[in-house]
Amino acid sequence: MTQRLGIIGYPIGHSISPIFQQAGLDHLGIDATYEKWEVTPDKVGEFVASLRSPGTLGINITVPHKRAVIPFLDEVDEWATTAGAVNTIVNRDGRLTGHNTDGPGFLRALLVETGYSPEGTRALILGAGGAARGILLALVRGGVESLVIANRTLERAQTLAQLAQDNGVAAEAISLSQDDALTQAAANADLIVNCTTMGMSHGPDEHGSPLSAAQIPATAIVNDVVYNPMQTPLLREAATAGATGLGGLHMLVYQGVLSFQMWTGQDAPVAVMLEAATKEMASRGT
Ligand SMILES: NC(=O)c1ccc[n+]([C@@H]2O[C@H](COP(=O)([O-])OP(=O)(O)OC[C@H]3O[C@@H](n4cnc5c(N)ncnc54)[C@H](OP(=O)(O)O)[C@@H]3O)[C@@H](O)[C@H]2O)c1
CATH class of the missing domain: 3.40.50.720 (NAD(P)-binding Rossmann-like Domain)
Incomplete structure (x- = not known):
């Protein structure tokens, strides 16, 4: 079964996480798709509940939902608790844990x-x-x-x-x-x-x-x-x-690399992911 990964935010159109995360998954031959979902603040709880399904490995969270997801999780690790923000959720057998890799x-x-x-x-x-x-x-x-x-x-x-x-x-x-x-x-x-x-x-x-x-x-x-x-x-x-x-692209990719490792249990192909992110930014004319 193809596993599900992705990122939520509001708005989310600008996110390049799907580009470099998918490049990493494809490079390792992992059968998973990384999508982006625009979730309005009133729908965060409902969306997080849907992550407990067996086909979901986890998600990233970006602005403005990093704090809002916390009440809907089973456990939040010490770093994310101190930061007061979660940027990564991992689903293990229906149990959701929150982390912060920023x-x-x-x-x-x-x-x-x-x-x-x-x-x-x-x-x-x-x-x-x-x-x-x-x-x-x-x-x-x-x-x-x-x-x-x-x-x-x-x-x-x-x-x-x-x-x-x-x-x-x-x-x-x-x-x-x-x-x-x-x-x-x-x-x-x-x-x-x-x-x-x-x-x-x-x-x-x-x-x-x-x-x-x-x-x-x-x-x-x-x-x-x-x-x-x-x-x-x-x-x-x-x-x-x-x-x-x-530049900030390195931090962006490395926080994603650490999330990738939590979801898949595998070492992320950092060079592949960095190259994909850099190419995407260049194609957007930045
Ligand atoms: N590379 C990465 O992985 C990564 C991760 C997270 C964020 N970022 C980037 O980091 C930046 C900040 O994000 P954030 O989430 O921390 O935003 P934020 O919580 O909204 O904070 C914005 C900061 O910018 C200051 N600011 C806003 N307009 C300014 C101006 N005209 N002159 C001087 N200071 C101004 C604010 O000062 P006041 O307190 O006075 O309003 C505040 O310190 C964004 O560009 C974001 O894209 C990058």
């Missing part, structure tokens, strides 16, 4: 692509939304030494700084508009991660970069989690500064 996928992408590991490093997180929260937890668990969180809305940065402090990591919150503090934080950072929507196609500031080349040290690793476009304004500034840059 943070681990972010760390895996950085390690494989740049050799970066958080232990004893200083990081600057730009933004304080859902992506920033998952990434902060990943950095804290990875042993980061200190964090600065810079956000347009200072209060949201303060909430995340408190979360880091509660987990024993020195953390400071600043406003994105505090130029001197931002410049200083960037100068001290081993890792700079953009988790704002600045630079995102069709976003509120699609040509904007949160930092200029002059603010980026050549020794830093700059990870923009924005993946559309693949080459963001921040990554261009990082290249001008001589820093190492990594």
